[in-house]
Amino acid sequence: MNLLDILHSELNPVPVSQEIVPLIEAGGRVVSEDIRARIPLPSYDQSSRDGFALASLSEMGASYRLLEFEAFAGNSETISLRAGEACAVMTGGLIPLGASRVVPKEHCAPMADTLQLDLAAMGLPPFIQRVGEEVGLHEIIIKRGELVQAEDLGLLASTGNGQIPVYRRPRVGFFATGTELLELGQAPVAGMKFASNHYMLAELCSLYGSEGHNMGRVSDRGEVLTKLFSEIVEGDLDLVISTGGMGPGRYDLLEESFVAAGGRLVVNSLPMLPGRSTLVGWLGTTLFYGLPGTPRAIRPLFTELISRSLLAMQGLLENAPVQIEARLIRDCRLRRADVPSLQGGKLSYQDGRVWVERVARTGSPDCFMLVPAGSDCLEANSSVRVHLTRSPFSR
Known part of the structure; x- marks a missing residue:
C-alpha cells in the first residue's frame, strides 16, 4: 500500500x-x-427462429396438419396445438399452448394444410426460449x-x-487564492497573471461524475479565508478544492485560516512530488483539499487522490486507479531522488509490450508513473508502475 x-x-x-x-x-x-x-426475460415462452411450432416430434419424416394461424412478435393471441398439429411462428413470437418445439423453416415443407419435415429435423434443438431463461x-x-x-x-x-x-453527484466547490490573479478579458498587468486553474478543475470534476462550482478568486487575507472556511462548514458542498496559498510565504495563510475556522487537519504536506504544498482535512462534513497553485501539480494530485474521494462519495466500490507495468522508451531524469514522485506519461504498445515516456511540460498525460525514492534517473527499457488517468465515467 x-x-x-x-x-x-x-x-x-x-x-x-x-x-x-x-x-x-x-x-x-x-x-x-x-x-x-x-419481470423475467423473456417474459413469455418465445420462438428463437422463424419456422413452425409442433405439439411433438416423434417420427422421422412425420406429416402434420398445418393450422391457419401465425404466431408473430407482438401478437398476443394464441392457440392450443394438439398432437399432430403445427402452425407458423416467427422469431420472438408467442409459443402456442401445447407446443414442445419449433422447427426452423428451412427443414419444413408446407403444402396447403399439411406440413412435411425433413429427416434432419429430429436432431435439432427445440428453439424455444422459456420464461426467465435469460433473466x-x-x-x-x-x-x-x-x-x-x-x-x-x-x-x-x-x-x-x-x-x-x-x-447523487457530489457537489464540489473550488477557488483560487491570490490577489495577483486576473480574469480572462481583463487587460494584462505587469506582476499579475490570468486565473486558469478553475477551468481545469471544472472539467476534471465533470470527468469524475461530479458537479463543479466555481467559487471564484479569494484574497490572501487571513480574515477573508477564515470567513470563507466558516461558510463552507455551514454549506452543502461535499468537497472543496483550493489552489495556491500553501507555500511558506508571508501571504500563504491558508493553513492558518483553515485551523482558525475549526478545520480538522489530516495532513499539511505529502512527502512526495508533487504534494509537499498540499493540505487535506475536514471542514465539518466537507472534505477539503488545499493544492499547490501550478497546473502541473494539480492534475496528478487530482487524478491520484481527489478522484478517489469523488468515486467513493458516489459509492463506486472499485475506486483505485488502474495500475499496469510499462517499460520506459528513454531515460527519465528526475529533479529529486529523496522522495517518491508522480511523472506524467504517454503510453504506447509495440512488440507485444506496453511502453511509456514522460510527457513534455505542455503535454497531456494518459498515465502517471509512480517513481519510488532512491534514484535520480530511470534508465530506458526499465520497468515502471503506471496508473491510468482514464475515468470510469469516460464514454
Missing part, C-alpha cells in the same frame, strides 16, 4: 445521499442499491456500487426498470 492509498483509507469518504432518476438519465451513474428484474424474476441485474453502462440500459428497460436509485 503506497502513501496515497494510506491517506485515502484514513479519509474514508462515505457515499453521499441517493436520488431516483429516470432510466434515460441513469447511464454513467452508480446505483445505490441492488437492481432486480421486475429470472427478481434476479439481480446490477449490484449496489456498480456503474450503469450503456449495455445495461437495454437490459434494465427489458426487465421493467424505469426508475433507478443512484447516488
